[in-house]
Structure formats: C-alpha cells, structure tokens
Amino acid sequence: MSTTTQPKLRLEHVTQQFPLRGTKEKFTAIDDISIDLAAGEFLVLVGPSGCGKSTLLDLLGGLEKATAGDIFIDGEPVSGPGLDRGIVFQQYALLPWRTARHNIEFGLEAKGLPKAERRERAEHYLELVGLQGFGDRYPHELSGGMKQRVAIARSLAFDPEVLLMDEPFAALDAQTRESLQDELLRIWKATGKTILFITHGIDEAIYLGQRVAVLTSRPGRVKTTVDIDIDRSGEDIRSTEEFRKYRHRIWTLLHGEVERAQVIEKEAAHV
Ligand code: ADP
Numbered sequence: 001m002s003t004t005t006q007p008k009l010r011l012e013h014v015t016q017q018f019p020l021r022g023t024k025e026k027f028t029a030i031d032d033i034s035i036d037l038a039a040g041e042f043l044v045l046v047g048p049s050g051c052g053k054s055t056l057l058d059l060l061g062g063l064e065k066a067t068a069g070d071i072f073i074d075g076e077p078v079s080g081p082g083l084d085r086g087i088v089f090q091q092y093a094l095l096p097w098r099t100a101r102h103n104i105e106f107g108l109e110a111k112g113l114p115k116a117e118r119r120e121r122a123e124h125y126l127e128l129v130g131l132q133g134f135g136d137r138y139p140h141e142l143s144g145g146m147k148q149r150v151a152i153a154r155s156l157a158f159d160p161e162v163l164l165m166d167e168p169f170a171a172l173d174a175q176t177r178e179s180l181q182d183e184l185l186r187i188w189k190a191t192g193k194t195i196l197f198i199t200h201g202i203d204e205a206i207y208l209g210q211r212v213a214v215l216t217s218r219p220g221r222v223k224t225t226v227d228i229d230i231d232r233s234g235e236d237i238r239s240t241e242e243f244r245k246y247r248h249r250i251w252t253l254l255h256g257e258v259e260r261a262q263v264i265e266k267e268a269a270h271v
C-alpha cells in the first residue's frame with residue numbers, strides 16, 4: 001500500500017451510545033460510521049435533525065470518546081482535543097469580553113506565539129474573512145454573519161490541518177449564508193485545508209461539497225455518499241439543471257429519513 005493514499009481523516013466503525021436515563025439500556029446516537037477524507041478534500045455530512053451530527057463532531061474534536069471504533073488523523077488515533085483540528089460551532093463561540101482581533105489571537109496565545117506575530121496573523125485572517133478594519137469591535141458590536149466570520153478566522157489562524165464545521169451558517173439569513181459559503185470555498189481553495197462540514201441543508205451540501213455523505217436518522221449511519229461534479233464557474237449555479245438533479249437525488253435520500261424520524265418520534269411519545 002502506498003503511503004500517499006493514507007487519508008487525512010479516517011473514521012473506522014465509529015459508534016456512540018448514551019445511557020438512557022432511568023433505565024439500564026443504551027441509546028445509540030451514531031452507529032458504525034466509517035468515512036475517509038483525503039488531504040485537501042471538502043466533505044459534507046448531511047442528515048436530519050437529531051441524527052447524531054454534533055455527536056460525531058464532538059468525537060472528531062476529541063471532546064468525547066467513542067463507545068466503539070476509532071478516529072485517525074494522518075494514521076494517528078485521536079485521543080483528545082488538538083491544535084491539528086479547528087472547530088467552528090453553529091453558534092459563534094466567541095469570548096464576549098475580547099475584541100474580534102483578540103478572539104482570533106486567543107488560540108495563538110495557547111500556541112505560544114509572540115505578540116507581534118499574533119497581531120500580524122490576526123490581521124491576515126481578519127482580511128481573509130473580509131473583516132479588515134473590524135478588529136477592534138467586540139462581539140456585541142458585530143452582526144451574526146460577522147461573528148461567524150471571526151469564529152472561522154479564529155479556527156484558521158492557528159493553522160489546523162483539518163477544519164470541522166457544525167452547521168456554522170444555520171443561524172444566518174439566506175444572503176449572508178450564501179456569501180459566507182462563497183467565502184469558505186475561496187478560503188478552502190487558497191489554503192488547501194481538509195474540511196468536514198456538517199449541515200441539514202441540501203443546497204448547502206451540494207454547493208460546498210466535493211462529496212456529500214447522507215446520514216440516516218437515529219441512529220446515524222452513512223446511507224450513501226454522493227460525488228458532486230458541478231461546474232462552479234458560472235453564475236447562479238443553484239438554478240442549473242445539474243444542481244437540480246443533485247438536489248432531487250439527495251432530497252429523495254433524505255426524505256425517507258425524515259419520515260422515518262417522525263415515526264420514531266411518534267412511537268417514542270406513546271411509550
Ligand atoms: P444532530 O446534531 O444531528 O441534530 P445530535 O448529535 O445533537 O444530533 O444528537 C443526536 C442524538 O443524541 C439526539 O437524540 C440527542 O438527544 C442525543 N444526545 C446527544 N448528546 C447526548 C448526551 N450527552 N447524552 C444523551 N443523549 C445525547
């Protein structure tokens with residue numbers, strides 16, 4: 001086997017169970033998920049609400065330990081949080097008492113970078129996410145989209161090889177979301193990062209992903225993986241025929257899942 005084919009990120013039969021409160025039983029949140037991400041790949045996980053997406057992200061981030069299975073980065077098992085992974089959460093996890101610049105510098109302090117270098121790097125990433133001139137603002141002085149840009153800049157600034165993003169644009173209005181999607185694609189092309197992006201949005205998944213893994217509902221499994229091959233150079237590519245075909249395909253895959261989830265919910269309500 002050639003070493004050049006080693007995936008950047010590998011999930012191998014990952015299962016996560018939680019204790020069911022008041023019983024001795026276990027509840028399976030994600031079940032036997034195996035996925036490989038090549039270096040520099042942009043993979044999107046799409047799945048219905050409650051299918052275990054954030055649970056999976058906690059495992060990838062090393063914040064939780066899987067019940068079974070393993071996660072590897074460059075062949076090394078993940079055993080805790082690390083600066084090789086940057087995480088962007090759905091809600092801008094910024095420190096309210098720090099300015100945008102100092103939020104970005106936060107991780108760099110942990111890395112032990114000297115002050116001048118921290119400052120320079122923060123400026124660079126502020127510019128990369130289109131926030132030059134906003135470094136002195138506090139989170140409450142920024143819009144939702146701007147806060148999410150700061151969170152992305154902060155994750156990028158300590159130069160992680162892998163970027164993990166959990167519905168980072170879900171709380172934003174459609175226009176801001178689309179502009180941040182473009183921004184993210186631009187950054188991905190400029191930096192060559194390996195990105196695992198989680199969403200429940202079909203259009204977002206197709207627009208961003210080179211590959212889209214569709215998850216089943218409860219427990220989350222990989223139902224299928226779809227390679228996305230669209231010409232992204234044109235205008236309004238979400239309206240093209242090929243985009244529509246992908247949308248229909250993934251919608252059909254997910255639709256059964258959403259119905260299944262509703263049945264499970266109804267059943268659970270009757271217990
Ligand atoms: P998603 O992000 O896809 O919406 P989550 O990963 O947040 O889904 O949750 C998946 C399922 O696991 C949900 O039913 C949720 O209630 C459950 N769950 C998540 N974290 C815990 C936990 N720490 N203890 C018990 N159950 C949990």
Ligand code: MG
Pocket residue numbers: 053054055166167
């Ligand atoms: Mg979630």
